[in-house]
Amino acid sequence: MNLQDELHKLSEKIKQYRDEARVQMHLAREDVKDEWDDLEKDWERFRHKMDDILHDTEDAGHEARETAHRLGEDLKSGYQNIRKKLK
Template sequence: MALKDDINRLLEGLKQERDELRLKMHLAKLEVQQEWEKAEKQWESFKSKAEEALEGGKEVAEELAESAKVIGEELKNAYLRIRERLS
């Protein structure tokens, strides 16, 4: 009878662990998706500012380049967070 009790406890424990992991994976997927959507907005902003900086005059280019650099660093960090969550 002790063997059946041990198996039953193992079964219940694994079932609970499985359910918790499934929920965490689902929530992580949502978080990664939200992070990606935010990164996509940053990408569009970065791309736009970078293109303007490359096309503009020296004064305009310096201001836009600095702004693009800040956005680019934020985007780089967002991509790193996404990569870490997917690993």
């Protein structure tokens, strides 16, 4: 699996975690809501970076793809953390 495939798979998993967490947000305490708000800002940055990389794959440098991958992994962990707090 190449890095672009991995990024696409990571993006889909993040979207799934995000959607699941959003459904449970009405039950969340205020501190979890603050964490959610911070993650939403990072989500938007990640989405823009992914759009840039996926639409311009040939010109996207390895460093840009690696940065997107690290940001995606951080987001995935953040959404997983929120999901655990909400259960």
